[in-house]
Amino acid sequence: MASNKSEKQFMLSENEFNQMAYDNTALMNPQYIDDIDYKSEIQPMNSQQTKSNQFMKNADSDRYSCWSRFTHCIRSAWATRLTEDTMDNRELYIHTTLRELVIYIFFLITLMIVAYGPFNSNTYLLTSSMNTMFLQAQVTNGTDSLSTASSLDVLWSVIQGPIMNNWYSNTWYNTQPFATANNLTLLYQNRLIGVPRLRQLRMSSNSCMIPVYFADDIKECYGQYQEANEDKKPFGLKNGTAWTYTSSDQLGMYSYWGLVSSYGGGGYYEDLSRDQTEAASQLDRLFQNLWLDRGTRVLFIHFTTYNPNMNLFSVVEIVVEVPASGSLVLNSDFRSVKLLRYVTPFDYFVLACECAFLLFIAYYIVEEIMEIKKQGWIYFVSVWNSLDIIIILISIVCAAFNIYRTIIVINLLESILHNPNEFANFQMLSIWQVNFNFAISITVFLAWVKLFKYISFNKTMTQLSSTLGSCAKDLAGFAIMFFIVFFSFAQLGYLAFGTQAKDFSSFITVV
Incomplete structure (x- = not known):
């Protein structure tokens, strides 16, 4: 008890000592009083600023924590063996x-x-039936068909015969007409969309050089087709799209890679009517005025059908190439595709x-x-x-x-x-x-x-x-040796039998 009392007295005496020191300093330096007052004024402000800074730090910490949680969720959703450290785990x-x-x-x-x-498993059946219908159909009272045509006159007879009949079939097998007028139907199931189109590409009569030995006897020379040198001048009647050239941009057609050459998307074209009589008249006019002649290098037959039973379009492109040799080379594309996807x-x-x-x-x-x-x-x-x-x-x-x-x-x-x-x-x-x-x-x-x-x-x-x-290196070495021998035999077959056998007629077919 006495001890506590002595400590209290000691503290009071210390306070008194400090007060006396303050008074002496104030008497010697009055500015000291102003400094003390200024510090006492700004002390509360420093305290408030500290609290504000602490609040901002807490807010930043919360935002950082939210962003960390968000990035963690993202990383968890896309965590893979390459984004995570799985080497030791x-x-x-x-x-x-x-x-x-x-x-x-x-x-x-x-x-x-x-x-x-x-995908429809019956797509092939549609493609096969269309192929047979147009390529194998024979001329009435004859054996000629598009697949066997070897000259322009036979080609015309097929176009004006079985192909026209297939396009403009408006009656049943008992000659009873279809219920819907002007409903052009193929194989009783496929409807013709729009109208058919015939398009040809030509070469001019001076597109190749004539040897001097035959210059007096031969005046015209129609060379092999080259898109850069194709004939674009009007010919024949010189009026209408069948006799004047139309560019590929105007037609909206694409180039075609055939068996003989590659062909541009332009040309001379004739769109047939949906009326059979008028369409027959159009073909006859082309036939009588030699629309297909020595300058013709390829004939395209375009048309599209739609089968509602299968919801399939058949986009048909029959290509008859007329090489400089004078024969006909048939090629065709029957693309059966599902364009209306959601039914x-x-x-x-x-x-x-x-x-x-x-x-x-x-x-x-x-x-x-x-x-x-x-x-x-x-x-x-x-x-x-x-x-x-x-x-x-x-x-x-x-x-x-x-x-x-x-x-x-x-x-x-x-x-x-x-x-x-x-x-x-x-x-x-x-x-x-x-x-x-x-x-x-x-x-x-x-x-x-x-x-x-x-x-x-x-x-x-x-x-x-x-x-x-x-064994990858060994397999690669063997592959190189194999292809060297393989292409060597391919070149041998092409050079030795290319002029006689169809399977060796080009290097691609040999391979």
Whole structure:
């Protein structure tokens, strides 16, 4: 008790000492009082500023925490073996691999539905029947057909005979007319869309050099077709599209690679009428005025049909090449394609899968970007990573074409419905559809191959991969030796038998 009292007295005496020191300092230096007052004034302000700074730090910390949680969710959604550190964590490696595999299986199922959904197993039957109908049909009381035609006069008889009859079939087999007037139907099931078109390309009479030995006897020389030197001058009657040249841009036609040469998309063309009598008159006028002559190098027969039972368009392009040798070379393209994609309930299910396919593409694009950001240029060393990029790029092209085709088909069909007597140019769409089928088939193939990427942790698959990797150099060396011998024999066959045997007539057919 005495001790506490003495301490209290000591403290009071110390305070008194400080007060006395303050008074003495104030007497010696009055400015000291102002400094003390100023510090006492700003002290509360510093305290408030400290609290404000602390609040801002807490807010920034909360925002940073939210962003961290968001980025963590993103990384978790796109976590792969390349974005996570799985080198020393076997459990994490298996977890991410299985997760990638499950997502990829769903992607693969969606891709298969998109690829096989529009496919009709009866497409070949339609193509085969159209081929037989136009290429094998024979002239009445004769044996000539388009597939056996060897001269221009036989070609005319086939066009004016069985081909015309197939185009303008308005009656049943008992001569009873169809219920719908002007409904041009092929094989009783396929409707002619628009009108047929005949188009030819020509070479001029001075398109090749005549040897001096025959210069007096031979005045005209029609050379082999070359698009750069094709004849574009009016000929014959010199009026109308059949006798004057029209460019490919105006026609909207594409180049064609035939058996003899490649041909441009322009030419001299005649669109036939939907009335059989008038169409026959048009063909007769062309026949009488020698529309096809020595200058003709190729004749294209274009038309399109639609089968409502199968919802398939048949875009037909019959090509009769007339080489400088004087014979006829027949080639044809019967493209049966499904251009109206969304009609039945199953078609709309496929549409839903196509939308899901777009989401998968977006998902894998983000995944590849994250992996490239994580790995850098090392990412492109792996074959599997390159395969991923190829699949994504082809998938983007297929998805873009799907959207483009839907828009173009709608616009084209509306134009045809308003102008049924005009030619329906489905050539571009059919070609792109065939290319789309080719692209989607490659995507399906690569997608199935990519499965090996996700099952590589299996011991058997690891051994298989290592075996193939070990013998890769030997296989490459053997392939080089094989192709050297193979192409040597191909050149031998082409040079020795190219003038006699059809299978050796060109180096491509030999290979």
